Amino acid sequence: FEKQGIKILTSATVKKAEKSRDSVKVTVEIAGRAQVFEVEKVISAVGIVGNVEDLGLENTKVKVERTHIVVDGFGRTGEPGVYAIGDVAGPPWLAHKASHEGVVCVEAIAGKNPHAFETGNIPGCTYARPQVASVGLTEQKAKEAGREVRVGRFPFIGNGKAIAMGEPEGLIKTIFDAKTGALLGAHMIGAEVTEMIQGFVIARQLETTEAELMATVFPHPTVSEAMHESVLDAYGQVIHF
Structure with a gap:
């Protein structure tokens, strides 16, 4: 930038x-x-404030904090039969968060027993040039939470596909729990990272550790190989840089 x-x-x-x-x-x-x-x-x-005025919430058990309606993992408010999803239910204020939140809410109403909605595995994407994408904790947030971390980094300049595409500027950073190997967060900047971030989102959803990611075969030549290299770098095993 x-x-x-x-x-x-x-x-x-x-x-x-x-x-x-x-x-x-x-x-x-x-x-x-x-x-x-x-x-x-x-x-x-x-930033964003919730559009909660003139909804008639004043005489209900619906709780509002900092202009946003408080809900549980199924969109339920404190008032029976009243549900809230999307931006009005708090951050992150993203379309894909609202959409999935709505599915969980309706399935719960229908008695299908879905998993409670959590925000920790929601990817954030910025459609700038270069693109920016992330999921989970930053290195700083992980340390503030008392976690001992291992951090891997891999630049796009070390990736053959990125160079061939004329997009050599970028970086992938991964943060792992040093004791358990759990993937705490991933952060990317560069070409098509808003597509690639989903790989780490799935990894976090499945509670994948560094061992599974290191053993995963990434196709060549692809920019996604930089994801693998970042994981390897966190454990001193990076190959192509």
């Missing part, structure tokens, strides 16, 4: 924006210091 001319500021707070006829001056505070940027346009994307 930086090579494309994008400047990324983290841990930053927008203090004010002053609009003129042709530009906007934005004051941003970073680490206690104020910086002023003059730009053509400002786009604000600050």
